[in-house]
Amino acid sequence: MKYTFLGTSSEAIPVVGLGMGKGIGNQAKTAIYGSEDERLLRLGVDLGMTFIDVAYDYGSGQAEEALGMAIANIRNKVFIATKFPPEKSSYADVLRSAEESLRRLKTDRVDLFQTHWPNPQIPLEETLRAMEKLVNDGKVRHIGLSNCTIEEAKKARSFLLNIPPVSIQHEYNLLDRTAESHFIPFCRDNGMTFIGYSPLAHTRLGRKDERLIRIEEMAEKYSLSSTQLVLSWLTRQEGTMVVMRTSNEQHLLENAKIGDLMLAPEDIDAISSIFANDVKNIPASLMSIKIDNSQKAYTTLEEACENCYGLTPSPSELALQIKAGETLKPIKISIDSNVKGNLRYEVVEGKLRYWAWVIAYGKDVSIPSIIKN
Template sequence: EVLRRGVALGMTFLDTGEDYEDGYAEELLGKAIKGMREKVFISSKFQPAHNAFPGVMAAIEGSLKRLGTDYIDLYQVQWPNAAVPVTETMSALSALVKAGKVRFAGVSNFTPDQLREAQAAFQPGELVSVQTEYNLLDRSIESDLLPYCRENRVTVIAYNLLSQGHLYFGEKERDILEKVAEKHGGTVTQVIIAWVISRPPVIALTNTMDLRHLEQNAAAADLRLSQADINLIDATFNRQPVLVLPERIRVAGYDADVSHTIYTTLEEAIANAAGIQPSPTALAEEIKNGQMLRPVELVRTRDTSGRYDYDLIHGRVRYWAWVIAHGRQAPIPAFVAGERQYAKSERQ
């Protein structure tokens, strides 16, 4: 019902992935779009474990079957895989475009250097997008990835706009957003979405199973922020990453997204029993080779033992990858969010 209502409201870009709910998300989407396939634009992804040529070919067949379609509009590699050359993965995507099983190819969570390497394997216009995190707290793509995409006509698909629903604002920041929202007769969430899509070539992914929130998200596309609004928000949310010793960061048993697997010890991260891809160990190798990952997200801790200064709220795998690569004495880049707002599950 929610998916069909979204399409009726003009939200026709539908994003999923082979590993979302172990494939069930693709099955559900396939059922929801029956009878209106030509009205929607389906975007799906394959896991980094499938980045080798045979893996991509097998993954596409599984996704097509679950989605109940014979083509995918946008097919993306979900993460780079250090064990598989980018050129091999792109060769597979290019072959799928030529075979008509995929209309366009894209990448997700690639750095600018990785994106350049990926583009070199394609004909002009075949690799059309990069999906990446982008929100008011983490604006790091504005210094490199966003300008590159603007110059090279690559669409930026922004996800995690609300930091899994837990953006942490200071009092001044929230006041500014509320004033802009009141000015436009909207909500703070709508203002955030409008701010994200005000920066070409960015489009935004939203996620909800609530009809009321769905309709509010759709209406955000019609909220036109003035340049003065944008400048005010830019100036208010201009946090720069800081360097923090990992040993001063508390890694507790919760995260901004409670659906994500959580490793709370180095031993758990190295063992990677949940099979997270790319694994903390694989990311550590990329860090050792000079590949810089985006900063983790922190808030001031409420721990009273004196051992910690911050709590980790986002970027768990990145944190452990850094510790594996450099130990706990090498400062890790981090964004420090505003005052902590604890989720209901944490207060109980």
């Protein structure tokens, strides 16, 4: 396994870590964890994948409990990264959520304690002050950020002068490379580690997609699986790692081998060209919201403005960030095969951000979008 350093510390971490999230939204919160998850976690650690990323509300706490069981006798071999939800961002709630995570993990310290999402209703300084106290109390070793904006990351660094955040976690894969123009350079310039989640989003493409075929052909040249090739490409830059979950033992064995791989510069460039970061500005008036059971979604502007599900951050809070000039990640849309009037696209990811743009600038606004199909 190939390793990198965590921030500017001397702590070596693998460039491919184990993620424990199962799905998004409601799927992640209601996921079930059991003995097979524990077995695969222990196997991953044996293979050198000692960085394990979990969260307070994965499986409503079951994920942390499963991790605690899995590492009971090997705690000192494992680097635990966990996250607390935005609704737990007040000073008292951060401290409480840390204690609950420590209890479920059956450990006396968390190696990396991260915000899961920002909460605009609570001053970031209040949240960070609690995280700083946890470090000073010896219950947390390092502080990290997730799903923040660059402005929020700058604010965190200016506040935490004595205990600077060591990492930023954001989505990063062949289909969404926006981190390369924002967060990866920021991390590099400020001595932080970039942690990418959802690294294998490209596998959702159809089997006949020309881009996938070319990746498979290139992988054959190296006697690799396409997954190994992609993971090597994603972690090619110093200070960048990814976390991923797998329920397949063979895939776990393959993923652990990427430290032995060296891609030729021309192949790195070829992959970059095949999956160019193609963000388009698409009018909101051409989009509708795709409804599914994985997460709560607003279907009308009135619902979004009222924030009747109590989501954090709310669409209106994100709209304020947009109007203040902060950069939010693109939404993801798909071409609607059942076109109704002018609604040519369905919003499949980033639904809160869609409504934020509409609240900020109206239905005529063009929204930075990635077309998934």
